Amino acid sequence: MPVLILNDGNFDSEVKKAAVPILIDFWAPWCGPCKAVAPILEELATELDGKFIIAKMNVDENQATPARFGVRSIPNMVIVKDGVEAGRIVGARPKNELKAALTPFIQG
Numbered sequence: 001m002p003v004l005i006l007n008d009g010n011f012d013s014e015v016k017k018a019a020v021p022i023l024i025d026f027w028a029p030w031c032g033p034c035k036a037v038a039p040i041l042e043e044l045a046t047e048l049d050g051k052f053i054i055a056k057m058n059v060d061e062n063q064a065t066p067a068r069f070g071v072r073s074i075p076n077m078v079i080v081k082d083g084v085e086a087g088r089i090v091g092a093r094p095k096n097e098l099k100a101a102l103t104p105f106i107q108g
Contacts, residue, residue: 003045004055008062014055021081021105022053026071028060033092034075040095044102051106081105 006014006024015022025041027034038056045054059066059074069078069085079087079102089101 001045001049001053003042004053006055006057006062006065008064011057011062011065015080016083018053018080020050020052020107021079021086021102022055023102024078024080025054025056026059026066026069026076026078027056027074028058030060031074037075037077037092037098040098043095044098047099048102048106052102079105 004014004022015024023041023044025034025037027038041054041056044052048054057065059071066076069076071078073090075090075092077089077098078085079089086105087101089098093101
């Protein structure tokens, strides 16, 4: 599944209907570390298809949801399981670290 694009308008409906955990990447086009993480998240979206949803939200275009989650710096990746924040990764990380952070939330 490709990376899901979230915005303030569709956030609650998409997150609530998710049958699997979601990693939401709060990012901006001017953020260098965000650009570095983007291809890694696309790879994980393919590898974890059906087990995890990888989503992105542009903080420049959407301010209500990042404020609700207390996003102060980016990239800021929030793991949501069953509609509740279950984890958070702040800053760019290599693929192996991101995958390791997601693994405990995957139902086998």
